[in-house]
Amino acid sequence: MSFSLPPSWSGRTLTGLRTKLLNWFDKHQRDLPWRRAADGTAGGPRDPYRVWVSEVMLQQTTVTAVVPYFERFVAALPDVRALAAADEQRVLKLWEGLGYYRRARHLHAAAKALAEAHVDQLPDDPAVWDALPGVGRYILGAVLSQAFDRKLPIVEANSLRVLARLFGHRGDPRVGAGKAWVWTAAETVLPNARCGDFNQALMELGALVCTPTAPDCGACPLQGHCEAKRLGLQEQIPPKKKPPAITEVSEVGVVIRSGDTLLLCQRPADAGRWQNMWEVPHAPRAGDEDVSDAAVRVAKELTGLDVEPGVEVMTVKHGVTRYAITLVCVEAALVGGGAFAPGSYADAKWVTPADLAAYPVSSPQRKLMTALADPNRQPRLF
Ligand code: SF4
Known part of the structure; x- marks a missing residue:
């Protein structure tokens, strides 16, 4: 019409x-x-x-x-x-x-x-x-x-x-x-x-x-x-939008640690979202994959680095479009002297928790980083 x-x-x-x-x-x-x-x-x-x-x-x-x-x-x-x-x-x-x-x-x-x-x-x-x-x-x-x-x-x-x-x-x-x-x-x-x-x-x-x-x-x-x-049709006009079906996703995030520093990675310019912003590496867990196994795999796949998984730091729940994401963040120590391999990420830096405030990051990553910068809110890793 x-x-x-x-x-x-x-x-x-x-x-x-x-x-x-x-x-x-x-x-x-x-x-x-x-x-x-x-x-x-x-x-x-x-x-x-x-x-x-x-x-x-x-x-x-x-x-x-x-x-x-x-x-x-x-x-x-x-x-x-x-x-x-x-x-x-x-x-x-x-x-x-x-x-x-x-x-x-x-x-x-x-x-x-x-x-x-x-x-x-x-x-x-x-x-x-x-x-x-x-x-x-x-x-x-x-x-x-x-x-x-x-x-x-x-x-x-x-x-x-x-x-x-x-x-x-x-x-x-x-x-x-x-x-x-x-x-x-x-x-x-x-x-x-x-x-x-x-x-x-x-x-x-x-x-x-x-x-x-x-x-x-x-x-x-x-x-x-x-x-x-x-x-009397105020509530019917315009028709309500159908809420999207929500898909639950379990992710693991890896705080790769070397001494007093952790690895902060920059997303590439062609990433689907959060382009050029920074984060700790994270990816979906495969099926019922154990969190520690997932941390080792994700670290290797996204950064090329070998890690030894440690304690859980925190869990961050957040929503992105139609996904409800549960991000379990795990500390993992760098094993050996491997070097970061770009590919999944455009760049990476070893930074102290105090440095994290200077980088643009997504809201869920900011929650993790705020905790990492506060010794009272994480298991005394730094
Ligand atoms: S424009 Fe909206 S608020 Fe105004 S009379 Fe119509 S339905 Fe009511």
Whole structure:
């Protein structure tokens, strides 16, 4: 079904809806750091760089989680030139814990591409943005509408829900023809001015009022226009996503030890996830393989080193996409004078536990490394 406005709507209905939503936003929007100018003042002109960084961070991540990361990131790398000049390891370290590290790599690569093209100021030009890595239709619309008031729509989880309910869309607006429907709806409702505010208002309404369950329709500025409310279908629209089937995985991680140091390995640039980040070697256990046997095998297969397994250090449980992973971490002493063999890993270093804080690592690995750096939280290995 392609999008069209309800037949009963006149031009004034749409104008009234826009005014109500913008008025609501002016009154209820949260005071978020990226909504302030670079000098911290509220209500001033938006800084395109801060808008861009925030929108990339906010993809797949909540506002609450993003705020401290955003503040740290823009304090360390305050403009696109600083980001372009930064080492990738620094960018990944600033992003550590936020997840979806591909976003950070794309952001960095895009800043470098702009620097190579001698672009100092982020441009008000959709064609330039469209050619940058990691910039899809959402980022393009979000940045250009907020920073330059370009009339470009955005669709993400919150605005998608508001639009589907407002117009009573019965299909799934996340897939197939539903996707085209929701983008056209987002484009149609946009006003000619304050486009960035309007886009943010739709998202903010979805986050604060038109929530996935129990939307607060009584507090909603759009209640007089809303088809889902009229039909009592707020909870059915949009249809719920089926949760993915979860697969349990048992892994072993090996803390390969030589004196006061342990082997820290760097994942290759073409790894499926956590590219170029650091970790202790880990891999799934084979069937009901004994943890110590698995540690010896994994150390040999991933690093080429022979080890003598020791005590268990800790178990870390974590989820990655549709996998529930139980990572049993085992200490193992280096046996003989073998050398690290690159292949599975791009690089490796012998480091002390105190050095671990400097390297970008995944969240489960950070849990292990925090314990290794604290003599009270591990079996006095270091
Ligand atoms: S009236 Fe209710 S369902 Fe409709 S947009 Fe507002 S909060 Fe959402």
